[in-house]
Amino acid sequence: MGTLRAILKNPDDLYPLIKLKLAARHAEKQIPPEPHWGFCYLMLQKVSRSFALVIQQLPVELRDAVCIFYLVLRALDTVEDDTSIPTDVKVPILISFHQHIYDREWHFSCGTKEYKVLMDQFHHVSTAFLELGKNYQQAIEDITMRMGAGMAKFICKEVETTDDYDEYCHYVAGLVGLGLSKLFHASGKEDLASDSLSNSMGLFLQKTNIIRDYLEDINEVPKCRMFWPREIWSKYVNKLEELKYEENSVKAVQCLNDMVTNALSHVEDCLIYMSNLRDPAIFRFCAIPQVMAIGTLAMCYDNIEVFRGVVKMRRGLTAKVIDRTRTMADVYGAFFDFSCMLKSKVNNNDPNATKTLKRLEAILKTCRDSGTLNKRKSYVIKSEPTYSPVLIFVIFIILAIILAHLSGNRS
Numbered sequence: 001m002g003t004l005r006a007i008l009k010n011p012d013d014l015y016p017l018i019k020l021k022l023a024a025r026h027a028e029k030q031i032p033p034e035p036h037w038g039f040c041y042l043m044l045q046k047v048s049r050s051f052a053l054v055i056q057q058l059p060v061e062l063r064d065a066v067c068i069f070y071l072v073l074r075a076l077d078t079v080e081d082d083t084s085i086p087t088d089v090k091v092p093i094l095i096s097f098h099q100h101i102y103d104r105e106w107h108f109s110c111g112t113k114e115y116k117v118l119m120d121q122f123h124h125v126s127t128a129f130l131e132l133g134k135n136y137q138q139a140i141e142d143i144t145m146r147m148g149a150g151m152a153k154f155i156c157k158e159v160e161t162t163d164d165y166d167e168y169c170h171y172v173a174g175l176v177g178l179g180l181s182k183l184f185h186a187s188g189k190e191d192l193a194s195d196s197l198s199n200s201m202g203l204f205l206q207k208t209n210i211i212r213d214y215l216e217d218i219n220e221v222p223k224c225r226m227f228w229p230r231e232i233w234s235k236y237v238n239k240l241e242e243l244k245y246e247e248n249s250v251k252a253v254q255c256l257n258d259m260v261t262n263a264l265s266h267v268e269d270c271l272i273y274m275s276n277l278r279d280p281a282i283f284r285f286c287a288i289p290q291v292m293a294i295g296t297l298a299m300c301y302d303n304i305e306v307f308r309g310v311v312k313m314r315r316g317l318t319a320k321v322i323d324r325t326r327t328m329a330d331v332y333g334a335f336f337d338f339s340c341m342l343k344s345k346v347n348n349n350d351p352n353a354t355k356t357l358k359r360l361e362a363i364l365k366t367c368r369d370s371g372t373l374n375k376r377k378s379y380v381i382k383s384e385p386t387y388s389p390v391l392i393f394v395i396f397i398i399l400a401i402i403l404a405h406l407s408g409n410r411s
Contacts, residue, residue, distance in 0.1 A: 013316025020319040023053055030056065039124035040067055046114040047074055053322065054288050057281045062187045064128070065136040066285075069179060071125050072101055072144055075118055077172070078111040080151045083223040085110055087155055094152040098145035101129050135186040143179035147171055158230065162262065165229040166203065173206030174199035180286075189279040197276075200269030201286065207263035208293040211256065211300055215244060215307060232258050235351075244307045252307050254351055260301045260342075261352050264359040267294065271335065271366055275328050288325050291334045295321065298338040302345045329372035336367035337378050 031041050044067055045052040051070060055063055076097050079090060093108060100106040100122075107122045118125075129137065150171025159165050177198035184190040210217075210227045217225040218241050226240050233240050235258070236251040243252040270290050277283040295313050305311050313321075324330055343360045346353050367373060 013314070013319065016319035016323040017316055019323055020053075023056070023322075036124040036127040037064070039121060040071055040128050043071060043114065043118050043125075047071075047118065050289075050292075050318075054285055057284045059187075059189075059281060061133075062183065062189070062282075065132055065140070065183050065186075066180070068125060068129050068132060068136075069140050069143075069183060071118065072129065072140060073147065073176060073179075074115075075122055075125065076144060076148055076151070078115045078119055079108065080155070080172075081225070082110040083220060083225070091152045091155055094148040094155070097148040098141050101126055101141065101144060104130070133186070136183060139179055139182035139186060143175050143182070147175045150175070159227055160229065161231045162229050165207075165227070165231075165262075168227065169203045169206045169210075170199055173202035175202065177202035184279075184282055189282060190277060193273055193276065197269050197273040200266040201273050201290070204263060204266040204270050205289055205293050207259070207266070208296050208300075211259050211263065212296055212306065212311060214256075215309065218244060228255075228259060232262065249304050249307075253302055253304055256300065256306055257302055257346075257350050257356065258352050260297050261356045261359060263297060264356070264363065267335065267359075267363050268366055271331070271363075274331055280326075283328075284325060287328075287331050288322055291321050291325050291331060291338075292318065294335050294338045298342040298345075301342050302347065302350075328370070332367040332370045332372050333378065336364060336373055339363045339367070 031038050041052070044055070048070075055066055055070075058066060076094065079085065079093050079097070082090075085093075104123050104126050106126065108119055109116065111119050129140065132140075150168075154168050154171065157164070159168050177200070178195055180201075181190075181193040181198040185192040214228065217227065224241065228240055230240075233243065233255050236255040237243055237248055242248050243255055274283065274287050274290065277286060292313065295317065296311075299313060300306050300311050303311055321334065325334065339360050343357065343364075346356050346360075350356070
């Protein structure tokens with residue numbers, strides 16, 4: 001009923017949702033016949049359905065390289081995230097992980113659910129990795145080595161300052177941006193982007209995830225994970241976990257807004273990076289997660305629910321982002337709209353209101369100066385629908401029948 005209610009409230013979500021459902025089913029059927037490649041693409045769908053969809057934008061050779069790059073780093077991240085692994089065991093594995101990807105026999109049991117399957121059967125990933133071109137292998141090995149060393153460093157180090165925060169996010173996500181830029185260049189489809197711009201692409205996504213996942217990370221067992229920098233949260237509470245207590249709601253929201261403002265500092269770099277991309281498939285692959293990130297920040301800003309549960313974009317809006325992010329004009333438009341949404345939530349009494357507004361105005365100016373805002377239809381900020389709920393319900397039933405018919409034909 002939740003989905004139906006959301007569609008009745010936002011009826012223009014329906015068509016993108018159906019397209020997304022069909023695209024997901026199509027992706028599920030694009031599994032290679034070779035056992036090791038089949039495992040990799042099935043595992044990709046299990047650990048990240050959204051990424052498994054977006055990666056379908058890419059040509060086959062590059063898609064395979066990005067798939068393996070993602071799974072290698074996801075496996076590395078699984079080792080880092082498993083708080084049950086003793087430090088004296090974890091650190092050497094992180095540091096040497098780049099060597100294990102060349103070993104068809106290596107595996108290490110850790111993680112839970114689908115991540116445990118990935119680690120237990122990592123030999124499939126190694127086998128697929130060894131079939132990639134040398135230029136792709138070298139890029140993946142280099143980033144894996146640097147990321148493992150950085151993760152090992154922060155196993156024994158707290159995120160104290162905002163510089164520490166940027167350094168940690170560089171190791172776990174900025175390097176992903178650098179690695180993807182290397183893979184795009186190795187494919188011959190893009191010029192090699194600067195490390196600075198590539199790093200910002202990763203940092204913007206990672207900081208958004210860290211903000212959104214506060215409650216999940218702070219409640220992690222057997223040991224909580226803390227990535228919010230002390231330099232920020234100590235202005236509001238004595239301990240990071242105190243932000244989740246109801247009596248600290250005002251301070252918690254102020255701290256949250258401070259964190260969002262910090263993340264916004266990377267947006268202009270991200271817009272430059274995306275505007276430099278030439279290949280339409282690579283552009284969509286890069287742009288969709290970035291639009292999702294600014295949308296998520298708009299939802300999280302000034303929202304106490306970040307400390308109570310999970311805050312995310314509604315599924316229909318996510319489907320629209322995936323369907324309608326095709327050109328740089330679309331990106332400028334989405335960033336403009338979500339930034340306007342975020343700006344409307346800024347309270348002048350917030351301690352960081354001036355800084356937040358300054359960063360938002362810079363983003364809005366960049367979008368206006370692109371000269372493309374009149375070339376697209378906003379799907380973020382719109383008036384209330386005037387459709388009859390009965391009519392929408394009938395359309396929903398008809399389209400559901402069509403979807404079932406199409407799915408039957410595909411099978």
